[in-house]
Amino acid sequence: MISFRRNTQHWLGMAGVGLAAAGLIATLFSFVLAHPDNYFFVAGGDGLQSYYATAYYAFHDSGDHFSGMNYPFGENFNYPNLQPLIAWSINVLQRLGIPAAEHTVGITNLVALTSLLLTPLVLYAILRRTRMSVVYAAVLALIIGFLSPQIMRLGDHMSLSYGCFVPMLWYCIIRMQEAPRQWRWYVLFVVGSLLMGLVMLYFLACGCFFLLGHALVLAVRRNRPLDLIWRMTVAALLPLVLFRGWLWLTDLARDRPPNPYGFLVYMSTPRGVFTPYLEPFHSLWQAVFPTEEITFESMSYVGLVGTGVFVASALLLLWRLWQRRRTPGRMRGRSLPHHLHTGLWASALLLLFSFAVPFTFPGFESLIDYLGPIKQFRALGRFAWPFYYALSVYAAYYLYRLLRYQRQRHVPMLALPWLPLLLLLWAAEAWINVSSKAKAAEQGAGAQAFMDPENSPVQQLTWANRRPSDFQAIMPLPYMNKGSDRIDLSGSANSIYHAHKLSLAMGLPELATYVSRPSLEHMLRHVQLLSSSLIEKPLLRQFPSDKPILLVVAPDALTPEEQRLVSIAKPLLQAEGVSLYELPIAALAATTLEQERTKAAALLPTLPKRAGNSYASTDRGVVRNSFDDSPDRRGRSAPGALYQPLETISILYDGPLPTPSDTSRYEASIWIHGKMDYGYGYMRVRQYSNGNTVAENTSDGRLTTEIAGDWVRMRVLFRPQPGVNRVEVQYGSRDLLADDFVLRPLNTDVYWFDAQNHPVLNGYQLVP
Numbered sequence: 001m002i003s004f005r006r007n008t009q010h011w012l013g014m015a016g017v018g019l020a021a022a023g024l025i026a027t028l029f030s031f032v033l034a035h036p037d038n039y040f041f042v043a044g045g046d047g048l049q050s051y052y053a054t055a056y057y058a059f060h061d062s063g064d065h066f067s068g069m070n071y072p073f074g075e076n077f078n079y080p081n082l083q084p085l086i087a088w089s090i091n092v093l094q095r096l097g098i099p100a101a102e103h104t105v106g107i108t109n110l111v112a113l114t115s116l117l118l119t120p121l122v123l124y125a126i127l128r129r130t131r132m133s134v135v136y137a138a139v140l141a142l143i144i145g146f147l148s149p150q151i152m153r154l155g156d157h158m159s160l161s162y163g164c165f166v167p168m169l170w171y172c173i174i175r176m177q178e179a180p181r182q183w184r185w186y187v188l189f190v191v192g193s194l195l196m197g198l199v200m201l202y203f204l205a206c207g208c209f210f211l212l213g214h215a216l217v218l219a220v221r222r223n224r225p226l227d228l229i230w231r232m233t234v235a236a237l238l239p240l241v242l243f244r245g246w247l248w249l250t251d252l253a254r255d256r257p258p259n260p261y262g263f264l265v266y267m268s269t270p271r272g273v274f275t276p277y278l279e280p281f282h283s284l285w286q287a288v289f290p291t292e293e294i295t296f297e298s299m300s301y302v303g304l305v306g307t308g309v310f311v312a313s314a315l316l317l318l319w320r321l322w323q324r325r326r327t328p329g330r331m332r333g334r335s336l337p338h339h340l341h342t343g344l345w346a347s348a349l350l351l352l353f354s355f356a357v358p359f360t361f362p363g364f365e366s367l368i369d370y371l372g373p374i375k376q377f378r379a380l381g382r383f384a385w386p387f388y389y390a391l392s393v394y395a396a397y398y399l400y401r402l403l404r405y406q407r408q409r410h411v412p413m414l415a416l417p418w419l420p421l422l423l424l425l426w427a428a429e430a431w432i433n434v435s436s437k438a439k440a441a442e443q444g445a446g447a448q449a450f451m452d453p454e455n456s457p458v459q460q461l462t463w464a465n466r467r468p469s470d471f472q473a474i475m476p477l478p479y480m481n482k483g484s485d486r487i488d489l490s491g492s493a494n495s496i497y498h499a500h501k502l503s504l505a506m507g508l509p510e511l512a513t514y515v516s517r518p519s520l521e522h523m524l525r526h527v528q529l530l531s532s533s534l535i536e537k538p539l540l541r542q543f544p545s546d547k548p549i550l551l552v553v554a555p556d557a558l559t560p561e562e563q564r565l566v567s568i569a570k571p572l573l574q575a576e577g578v579s580l581y582e583l584p585i586a587a588l589a590a591t592t593l594e595q596e597r598t599k600a601a602a603l604l605p606t607l608p609k610r611a612g613n614s615y616a617s618t619d620r621g622v623v624r625n626s627f628d629d630s631p632d633r634r635g636r637s638a639p640g641a642l643y644q645p646l647e648t649i650s651i652l653y654d655g656p657l658p659t660p661s662d663t664s665r666y667e668a669s670i671w672i673h674g675k676m677d678y679g680y681g682y683m684r685v686r687q688y689s690n691g692n693t694v695a696e697n698t699s700d701g702r703l704t705t706e707i708a709g710d711w712v713r714m715r716v717l718f719r720p721q722p723g724v725n726r727v728e729v730q731y732g733s734r735d736l737l738a739d740d741f742v743l744r745p746l747n748t749d750v751y752w753f754d755a756q757n758h759p760v761l762n763g764y765q766l767v768p
Contacts, residue, residue, distance in 0.1 A: 013134035017124045017141050021117050024146070028438035029113060036106030037451070040444035041155030041437070044493050046081060049514050050158045051105055052500040053082035055451065058090040058101035060507060064250045071473040071509040072543055073522050076251040078201070079483075080515040083159045085198035086111060105447040112154060112161050116434075119163035120145035123389070126171055129178075130337050130393060132400050139423065140396040146430040149300045149388055154437045155444070159200035166385050168192060169207035173214055174339040176235075180228040186235040193239040202382050204239055209353070210386045211236035213346030244373065253519035259677050260378040260517060261485040263368055265297075268354035268381035272298030273388075274307040278432045300354070300384035302391050305426040309395035340394060347390035354384035376517070399423075450497075456505035457575035464572040466582070468506035472547040474499055475511040475583065477562045478554065479530060483515045484523040485679055488702040494554035498578045502552060511549060520675050524712075530561040530705040533592040534764045540589050549588070551581035561705050597766045600759045604751055615751040621658025622750050623743035636671050636711050636739040637754035637765060647678075647734035652741050654728045657720055665746040668729045669715035669763055673737035674707065681733025683714045688726040695721045701733070711739075713763060717746070 025033075032039050041047055056068035057077060066082060067074035077084045090107055093100035100107065124141035132140070150163035172189040179185065189211065197204030215232040218225055276282050277294045281304065285291075302310070335341070358364045368375060377383075403419050449455045458468060476499035480491030491499075491512070503510050513526055525539035551569050555577060558566065568588070569581035607615040614624045627635065632643035644650045652670060668685050680701025687695040697718040706713035720727070731738065740763045744750050752760050758767035 009134045010128060013128075013138045014121060014124055017120050017138045018117070020138070020142055021120045021145065024142075024434070025113055025116055028435055029441065031442055031445075032109050032113065035448075036109045037103055038105075038445055038448045039109060039441055040105065040447045040450075041109065041112070041158065041441045043444045043446065043450075044497065046157055047155045048497065048500060050081045050083065051108060051447070052504065053080040054087045054090070054108060055101060055104035055504055056509075057082050057087045058094055058104050059504070062091060062095070067509050068503060069510045069515060070513045070518060070522055070526070071511045073519070074509070075515050075518065076247075076253065078198075078247065078251070079517060081157075081159060083108070083199050085195060088198075102451060105451060108158060112158055115162040115164045116145075116151070119148055119150075119167060122164050122167040122171055123393075126167060126174065126389075126393060127396060129174055130340050130397050132397065136396075136400055136403075143423070143426050143430045144389070144392040144396065146434045147301075147303055147392075147426070148433075149385060151433055151437055152299065155440060160202065160382070162196075162199065162203070165196045165199075165203045166206060166210075167389055169196075169203075169210065170343065170386065170389060173211055173232075173343070176232060177214075177228065177339045177342065180225065180231065186231055189235050190239050194243060197239065197243050201243070202377065202379070204243060205377055206350075206383055206385055208236045208240050209350055209383065210346055213349040213386075214342055216349065217342050217345045253522070255520045255675065256517045257485050257520065259375060259485075261679060262297075262378040263375060263380065264356055264359060264365070266295075266379040266381055267298065267356040267360075268300055268351070268384040269294070269298045270355075272381065273300050273302060273351070273384055274310065275301070276304060276429070277301055278429070278436060281429065281432075297379050297381040300381065300388045302388050302395075303426055303429050305399075305422050306391050306395045308422075309398050310391060313394075313398065336394070336397070340390075340397060343386075343390045344394050347387040350383045351387040354380045354382070354387075356380055450501050451504065453505040456501055457573065457578075457580060458502070458505050460573055460575050461580070466572060468508060470547060471506070471508055471550040471582075472543060472545050473511040474503050474506070474508050474550045474552055475529075475565075476552045476554070477558060477565065478556055479562055480512040480514055481523060481527050483513060484518050484520060486520065486674065486702070487523060487527050487680070487704065489527070489705075492554050492556040494556055494577065495552060498554060498576065499552045502550070506550075508550065524674050524707050524710065527705055528707040529588065530559075530565070531707055532561075532564075533590065534596065534761070534766075535706065535708050536591055536593070536768055537589055540585055543585065546585050548585060549583040551579075551583050553579040553581060555579075559705075593766055593768070596761055596764075597759065600751060600761065600766060604759065607751070613752055616744070617749040617751075618745070618747065620662070620745045620748045622745070622748060623653055623655075623658050623741075624750060624752065625652070625741040626752075627739055627741075632737070634673070634737060636673075637760055639755065641673075641737055641739040642741075643738075644733070644736040648732075650731045650733075650736060650738075652683075652729040652731055652738075653743055654726070656725060657727055658743060659745065660725075662745065663720050663722065665717060665719050666743065667715055667717055667746050667762075668741075668743045669713060670731065670738050670741040671708075671711040671713050671763055672701075672731075672733070673710060674712040675710050676735045676737055678734040680704065680712060680714070681731060681736065683716050684730045684732065685716045685718045686728045686730065687718070687721055687724045688728065689721070689723040690725070694724060708765065708768070 040051060053068055057066050061067055064077050065074050066077040066080050069075060069080060090100045090104055120141040123144050124137055127137035127141055145163060148163035150161050153160040169189060169192060172185050175185040193204045193207045211232055215229050218229050271291055272294050276285050277299055359368055399419060399422065476491055476495035478492045478495050479489050480496055481487055481489040499510055529537055553566060565583060566581060569583040572580040572582055604615055610616060612624050612626060616622050626638060626640060627642045628638060628640040630640045630642055632641050633639045635641040672680060682698055682700055684698045686693055697716050699714055699716045701714060704712050704714055742750050742763055750762055754760050754765060758765060
């Protein structure tokens, strides 16, 4: 075993790795190092949101509360992708009088590049403990470190870009196996994983599951080291329990989505692990082995050399098993270092988990319902990261043993130059991996202008006799409400960019949400602000003042609901490609309920009662289903509702058009409960002529904005095609609770009375 205090060559090798890594980073990212405050690794999407959230927290917040979004409630700071540990550190410096917050972009960039520097150093330590020479370990540490799957996260997911985290935790696990009774490695693992969890929870989960995998692999061996196994198990479970308890104590929201979307979508695949995704190797591979394109979350690419070693080892294992079957007692081959053997099998277990095994097998998908908090880790592909490092170290060791075998047989390197060629191929992929990110980052100049209050429309607001203190929040249009997996309003790149920029410049929070798994109640109340004038907006009563909202309107297509908000707002100015409007709270709160009640009181006595105690404003045919006879009594306006717990397509209506041969526009609508355990699915209308589908219209539940209380209105507009003799209205969802289905011509209003004898118009309760 290596003596880390006395082995001078070892430490010289470590220094060489550090210098080489620093030199490579300085060469590729020289522009960032020269001007760290002026470059976004990605100037949009999740990357921009991370920079913004970190900066806003550093300037304006403290503790575990982030107030920059989800106004007026704010958020627990673990959810907005702001890297809590880094944001908190910058915030502490700011409150101590050190102007760190204005350098948030630079600090975030430098921390990410520091991680890039540390990754080869940690891998060098692991390779040296795996019996490799100084020079060889140094070269391979650089290659493995710069091919790390975390590098491709630079920019898009800064909190996932720390390549040194998984190797650090693995190093602690290796030292546990070498010295099972030295508690410092268990303590370092627990503390390290908790700190990493405060940057991104996936690192904590990845490390703890990796350690549990080690304990499981050791437990199935003949000579079970029970003392080591129970210590490993405690060290793996303790961070998970502590972090879960801390979240429970600090997170005030108790209605976050229990079943996030993506568990069987954002998983890893063999293609994402073993086939190249960067050019030119991707095109060459596709030319030889045509396969489907690799999705982003499935990527944990081990490199062509790693793939080759994996295939060769698998074939060799099969051959040995065959030989052992034919010749019992035959030599089993050379053994791996103990920690590498255990780590490889433990990471393989995590790789299977990242493939969603066994949940993708027929009949096993229902097991997901019993995973509890594990379901929150919906991007399973990220659990393939330990396999990348374990297989890469194994490949390095495999080639190293072959090199030693070649040297022992005195075969000249030039006679069998396989190792230099393989290392060149491996290094080429690593270079492409890191240099492509450097090129992308070079396009992100302009961060200083984004962060500088003097470079914003704030000064121009004085021309309209307005100051930042005259407003209480900023609302971007196109509107943004993302992360709940129920409603997904993505806004636009322009509206998000300028809303973030003005929010930092003015110190105003955003009346919008871009966080993971927000409170369903908060989400519904925010999106309800876009609802029609037939719906009250109770969120406005929770605002701390009557100050107006500052609308930031980008020159992008607006929905009719967004256009309505602009129409009731007062224009202030146009600057930097956006328009600013003042939206009074009174105008946003105004409804037409009183007018509609007056109209209904005058009209209803003149209308004949139809089937189902309904009334129609014209003589056209309509269909209404109140589900009064359904066994589920959780109705909206009266007892009785359609409930379908399974994921299936429910048939809401299947029959002729209410008015045959009618070709005017129709609306099919239904109200679904917005706080059920799964997403809102979709509503579809199919038109048939003599059994053949002639038209189909679909409405995506993620885009709905009509919300009354806890109920969400879904509708599909369609125009009957000539010759249609049958219409089918479907609803595809899981855990569906629905009520008040109406199929009507768009020019015909349908009335009825609810259980309190209050009038209802087209599903809208006129007396909320």
